[in-house]
Amino acid sequence: MVTVPAMIDEVRVAVIGVGNNTSALVQGLSFYRATGSAVGVSRPRIDGLGVGDVRVVAAFARSDGKVGRDLHEAIFAAPNNFPRIEAGLPPAGVTVQRGLVDATEIDRVAEALKGAEVVLYSAPSGRPEIALAYAEAALAAGAAFVNTTSDPVARDVALVRRFEAGGVPLIGDDLASQFGTSVLHHTLLRLLEARGLTLTSSYQVNLGGTEDFRNLVENPNTKKQSKVNALGSDRVQIAPLGYLPHLGSQKIAHLNIEAQGWAGTAVSLDVRLQVHDPSGAAGVNIDLIRLAAAALRSGRGGYLPEAAALLKSPPGTAV
Amino acid sequence: MVTVPAMIDEVRVAVIGVGNNTSALVQGLSFYRATGSAVGVSRPRIDGLGVGDVRVVAAFARSDGKVGRDLHEAIFAAPNNFPRIEAGLPPAGVTVQRGLVDATEIDRVAEALKGAEVVLYSAPSGRPEIALAYAEAALAAGAAFVNTTSDPVARDVALVRRFEAGGVPLIGDDLASQFGTSVLHHTLLRLLEARGLTLTSSYQVNLGGTEDFRNLVENPNTKKQSKVNALGSDRVQIAPLGYLPHLGSQKIAHLNIEAQGWAGTAVSLDVRLQVHDPSGAAGVNIDLIRLAAAALRSGRGGYLPEAAALLKSPPGTAV
Amino acid sequence: MVTVPAMIDEVRVAVIGVGNNTSALVQGLSFYRATGSAVGVSRPRIDGLGVGDVRVVAAFARSDGKVGRDLHEAIFAAPNNFPRIEAGLPPAGVTVQRGLVDATEIDRVAEALKGAEVVLYSAPSGRPEIALAYAEAALAAGAAFVNTTSDPVARDVALVRRFEAGGVPLIGDDLASQFGTSVLHHTLLRLLEARGLTLTSSYQVNLGGTEDFRNLVENPNTKKQSKVNALGSDRVQIAPLGYLPHLGSQKIAHLNIEAQGWAGTAVSLDVRLQVHDPSGAAGVNIDLIRLAAAALRSGRGGYLPEAAALLKSPPGTAV
Amino acid sequence: MVTVPAMIDEVRVAVIGVGNNTSALVQGLSFYRATGSAVGVSRPRIDGLGVGDVRVVAAFARSDGKVGRDLHEAIFAAPNNFPRIEAGLPPAGVTVQRGLVDATEIDRVAEALKGAEVVLYSAPSGRPEIALAYAEAALAAGAAFVNTTSDPVARDVALVRRFEAGGVPLIGDDLASQFGTSVLHHTLLRLLEARGLTLTSSYQVNLGGTEDFRNLVENPNTKKQSKVNALGSDRVQIAPLGYLPHLGSQKIAHLNIEAQGWAGTAVSLDVRLQVHDPSGAAGVNIDLIRLAAAALRSGRGGYLPEAAALLKSPPGTAV
CATH class of the missing domain: 3.30.360.10 (Dihydrodipicolinate Reductase; domain 2)
Structure with a gap:
């Protein structure tokens, strides 16, 4: 007997940072949706969620060359140099918004994050205050936060408790590579x-x-x-x-x-x-996004131990 | 409190075949005894037996260039080409005997194996009848038999039963390499x-x-x-x-x-x-010898499942 | 002052054999004509002849999967496996003809070679009588012959003299690779x-x-x-x-x-x-073709010493 | 008829600097003299001078761990780490002298260089004033000077003229490697x-x-x-x-x-x-030493153009 899968709600993701890693993620989502392929995918389903169930619904960047452009154009703007996987990528229908530059903008960003289930923080490492501001905005918006940078966010014990109390997952820090x-x-x-x-x-x-x-x-x-x-x-x-x-x-x-x-x-x-490298990042990000969405949907907040193997510096490691 | 180790009886080994693998084994035994080093050794102790507790007490070969010579000379005879590990290897005090060429000589060899606890069969693969004849001789002499060749010996169910009945271990077939x-x-x-x-x-x-x-x-x-x-x-x-x-x-x-x-x-x-390659063989042979000796000493005969990971074709695999 | 180049007559080539080397040559000719690129070309001009001045006007093969098809289709028929360089290769307008299977067909082939200036013999090595038959046909048709196989053709002294007497160039044997x-x-x-x-x-x-x-x-x-x-x-x-x-x-x-x-x-x-490998062959064939055409046009017949560096077995080496 | 070689006077060399390059040179001289081998030698004879005709008669260093010791001990002092080529290197009979630390000591060093034909300057690069002081001392002592460092010595036009006037060869700057x-x-x-x-x-x-x-x-x-x-x-x-x-x-x-x-x-x-690396240096130094000695003996002073291929920055290249 063939089991008819229940209709799955797409996982709505907001990406912070439109660098190479985001380019690989975004192009790959399009590739997998178009081809139905499972090549190079570590876990075809996580809690029922497939790779093709993930959709980017918002994107934030800082450089003038990216802000205001369609996401599928912005991912090829300099200095990005991840190659174009397929010719003829159609517009994403998502316009890149200006990212926050200091903590006073948390409210604006939180407003813009409404409707996203997962915020993938994929900006350059080395600006911990910005990472924390986005985490605050995500918490305010009720969206799970995934910190792929080495800046300490999930290693901030107090912050994890607040996410836990809010029923919002917090995953980090520092992405491991799928194969490095x-x-x-x-x-x-x-x-x-x-x-x-x-x-x-x-x-x-x-x-x-x-x-x-x-x-x-x-x-x-x-x-x-x-x-x-x-x-x-x-x-x-x-x-x-x-x-x-x-x-x-x-x-x-x-x-x-x-x-x-x-x-x-x-x-x-x-x-x-x-x-x-960006492929190695995308191959892990796709799992973190689905782990975060599945937890959010089942009401589990705070840090997710099942993500530890995909991170270099999970909670408990040195800051 | 320092534990004084009980005096350990040396494991007395007869080697069949004086090729590169035997050269590596014999030179290594001398090296480890002289230096006390544990470099490159997978398991320093097996049932209390150290690498330095193993001693070759008899050796058999077929070529005229090896028979009749001291073992420490014969291991360098052509076509052997495993390098000389140390200058100044003293005589072994073991003269290489002529190996058997057909099954009629089992009795002579069995007699010569008296006093050995383990027979390491390290001749070229491809002559199963010779391998079996040596196994018979070992069984007759009450010495454990280790078959490192791909010829089927330990995959001979009836033979394993006879070793089991005699309380004599039988290990084989086909040596895995320590690192290949x-x-x-x-x-x-x-x-x-x-x-x-x-x-x-x-x-x-x-x-x-x-x-x-x-x-x-x-x-x-x-x-x-x-x-x-x-x-x-x-x-x-x-x-x-x-x-x-x-x-x-x-x-x-x-x-x-x-x-x-x-x-x-x-x-x-x-x-x-x-x-x-001969080092990779010796590094595994040293473990098989000690597993065989430990089993013999504790009265366990027949096939030893603990050896399976060190073999390519243990009992149960295709002949 | 810019020199206006004289209009150059295209070099008309017949290829014998539609394997990987011919696929590389034919696709490359299309690539260079389309792009005007000089990438990977050893000598942009030989006696004024550019890469883009070479055109394949006839092709011969033996397998049913190739004969009767347009050359630009036949080059992708099994067992050929040289990759497709560019999508959208238009038809060549050249239909692959059936090659000769014995020397009785020399006249038929000679007739079919009329109009070609150079015959590039690029069939599998190991059938010297076929190679010689094609050489005879080329000589009869007044077309220069380039033998890329290891079969002895240009090492046949009598044959070279006949080409020389006829004012027809003969180049061979055995193609060196551009970079191997x-x-x-x-x-x-x-x-x-x-x-x-x-x-x-x-x-x-x-x-x-x-x-x-x-x-x-x-x-x-x-x-x-x-x-x-x-x-x-x-x-x-x-x-x-x-x-x-x-x-x-x-x-x-x-x-x-x-x-x-x-x-x-x-x-x-x-x-x-x-x-x-087929690229390495094509990169040399393009030079041999132009050397042969230039010599033919200037009335020089027989072996061309200027080709020696591009061959493994030129005249004078052992057969 | 066998030609009897004329007796050759050994080339007497003073080395400045007792680092890895000097270790390789000195050990190699001993190796070649002992074995008569020509392995790894680019030019067995230069103007009749063989590798075995070169002898180190004086050595200068700065570190306390080297000064005052026999040269064959000093070459193994830290931080030198070029390996010991042969066991049992006998004493050199040459005691390492203290090198000069400023230009006031030129006279002392010139005195110590008396009897040397070639001064091989093999100290660390980056102290041009020291290099020049040694060159002055060599000129005063009538010994050819070979600068292996990147400090400009042979690119000093006035200095070259003074060596030329004195009939003393000057080779440099910056050693090429034999194979790098x-x-x-x-x-x-x-x-x-x-x-x-x-x-x-x-x-x-x-x-x-x-x-x-x-x-x-x-x-x-x-x-x-x-x-x-x-x-x-x-x-x-x-x-x-x-x-x-x-x-x-x-x-x-x-x-x-x-x-x-x-x-x-x-x-x-x-x-x-x-x-x-030190072997690559020694393999070139042995040629420079012999070129310098041969020129000195035939009265040719100043820069030697025949050395240019063995140098990275000969006269005429940028300082």
Whole structure:
């Protein structure tokens, strides 16, 4: 017997920030709706919600090149460089609104967020006061808040309690990638250990061409340090990030692992990984959005532990 | 309070076959005893038995260049090409005996195996009748039998029952490697799948310079087919093995994985692995020997399920 | 002062064989004519002839899937797998004719070749009598003959004399690639030598997915041997070719070079090359066609020494 | 008839700086004298002078850990990390002297240089006044001066004239490597161009673990800029140098080249190079020393044009 699915209400999302990650998300939503494909999707359904059930209904940006334009045009404005997935993307019917520049505008934004179930905060990291202002606006509007930046929002205990009290989900902080250097390096090191090999040395070099990369190169210490810690060994060295504009939204990583096996004989492993960072972000954002919507709809507020594996800095980790 | 370890009786091993794998094992035993190092060892203790508690007390070979020589000389005779780990290896005090060439010699070999607790069968694959004859000799001598070849021994149900009845362990068949192309490729494919990526295509090329490699190149089908099956996807292609003599006992593998992430965007992974195959064998043999000895000492005969993870074709898999 | 170019008569080419190499050539001619681009072209002009001055006016094939179809359709028929460069390729207006199957058909083909200036012989290697029959037909039709296969045609001294006497150019044998493993490997080995490094060992693995590759894999010795000789050192080892269908018309090569520098210290070089073999062929064919046409127009018959650098087996090399 | 070589007077060299490059040179001289090998040597004879004809007769350093020790001990003092090539290196019989710290000491050093034919200046770059002071001392002592640093010495026109007048050779500035990333990258780009491919983009990442590397990382601009210029294309990007201490004196470079062939089809090239930088320096220094000695012995002073190919910044290039 074929089960007839109940009609599902679309998940209405507001995106804050119209950078590469938003471009990948928005283009992908169009791709999946048009093709019905499930390629590259980690979880086809989350609480019954499919990828094609998510719709962007509002978008906010700061740059003059994006504000006032249709979302499907704005995602290609400089310095965005995520490629065009398909020719002939029709207008989104969503005009990019001007984002807030300080906390006095929370009310205006909260008003504009009415009708959205999930606010995906996808602006550049490094402006925690802006992130918090958007979180306040989302709470006021009754929309779940997903913080993809490294700014501490879900690690703010008092704020989480207020979302909890309001029955509004709060997810964050700092998006993990669907498939990136860290998980690959970590998996290989763990495999070596499981097989009884002894790590001699290891390095990792990351090269990329996005604005994110440029920002990290100009302010390298935080990111680099967090990677070393994450890999848990002083035998692993992370080379400085390389900003190579011609790579566009591609990231290329070179990994090397030198180890010793039986009687100290050498084992060498060299890996080259090539991915699109914004795709890795979109592939996780689509899950966070659905987790948030499902929780909101069932009345669960505050932090969602089921999101932890998709985040680099969930509540409880150091700010 | 410091616990004084009980004096442990050394595990007395007879090795059948004095090829590269035996060279790696024998040199490693000397290395670990001399240095006290635990580098590259998967399990420092198995039922209390350390790596340094294993001693080779008898060795059998077929070639004139090895029979009659001290084991520590014979391991460097052609066509062996596993490198010399340390200068100044002293004589082993074990003279290589002539191995059996047909089943009529079982009694002679059984006599020579007296005093050994474990028989490590490390001859070339492809002569099942010889493997079975050695197993008979081991059973007659009351020594546990470890079959590292792909010839079916532990998959012979009747034989396993006889070992069980005699209280003598029987382990096999076909040694897995401590760290080889298969486990690496498998781990990477599984990681991709876990992260929701869709496999587009993948290949694997293996290059090596040992006699084992030469034999596989001249008779490629079995091995190659088993690899494809093991990786479980018709999108994974295994290129023909390449016998490159100058590589000696090193194996070099090139792996490529092409996948699709969010909205079909490309993910590419290229890996180069360099290992010494005989080290990978020795690192597993040292565990099988200790599992066999521990079982024998505690009176457990027949197949040992705890060895399954270290074998490619344990009982129950196809012959 | 701007020089007004004289109007150039188009070079009229008949292609024998409608495989991947012809697909690349034909699609490329359309691409260059449409775009005016000079990307990837080695010599924009040869004796005044540009890439866009070449036009295919006749095509011959043997398979039922190609004969009788428009050339721009036939180039995509199986087993061809060179990708479609541009959407919307219009019909060529050239219908693929049935090629000859034995020497009795020379007259029919010669008749069909009338009007062509250059016959590009791009059928599979290994049928020298067919190659010679086409050469006879070309000579009879007064069209220059370019043999891209390894079958000996331009190495047939008597035939060259007859072309010379007839004032008809004859170019061959065996097409070099515009950019392939051999030239890359050779260049790197020469660089090492020029810098005073001592070669320890080197290997090369080639993987591909075309019918050409499949044929070479099934009949490997000739090709492999010629590569070793070409690289001129017994320290260079060529692994067996790997036919991996999913690669399509891409070729992937892995090269390794191990050398010794000052005081024997190690230098290692690992290279991965990814190219489309048919593009490498087309990039050379376009030059051979123009060399042949220019010679024909100026009345020079017989072998053209200026083509030697573009061939693997020019006259004078072993048959 | 066998020619009996005339007895050759050894070339007496004073080295300024006892870092990794001097370690490689000194150990190599011992290696070549002991083994008679010619492995890794670019030019076995220069004007009759062999590698084994060069002898270090004096050495100068600044650090307390090196001054006063035998040269064969001092070359292993921290932060030097070039590996020990051979066990059992006997004492050199040369005690490291304290180097000069300002120009007032020129006379003392000139006195100490008496008896040397060639002064090899191999101290860290970035102290031009010290380099010039040593050059003055060498001129006063009548010894040829070889400046391996990037400090301008041979680009000082007046100084070259004074060396010329004195009949004393002056070679510099800035040592090229025997085999490094630049020459490899340059060769590959040139090969692509020669074959008619169109460069799309290219990158280069250099990783190393020496003090030289650390200095360059802390002061990156000069070096990086010079590399871009040297490769002559704005499509080539040089990633920041990565200082990874565990690499020791090894340098690892990752190169990528993306190009377009026929009709714009993609060609990709990925290269990994692993070398010992100090070996690359020693392999060139041994030639410069012999060129300098040969010129001095034949009375040729001033700059030696035959050295230009071994230098990055010979006279006439920008200071």
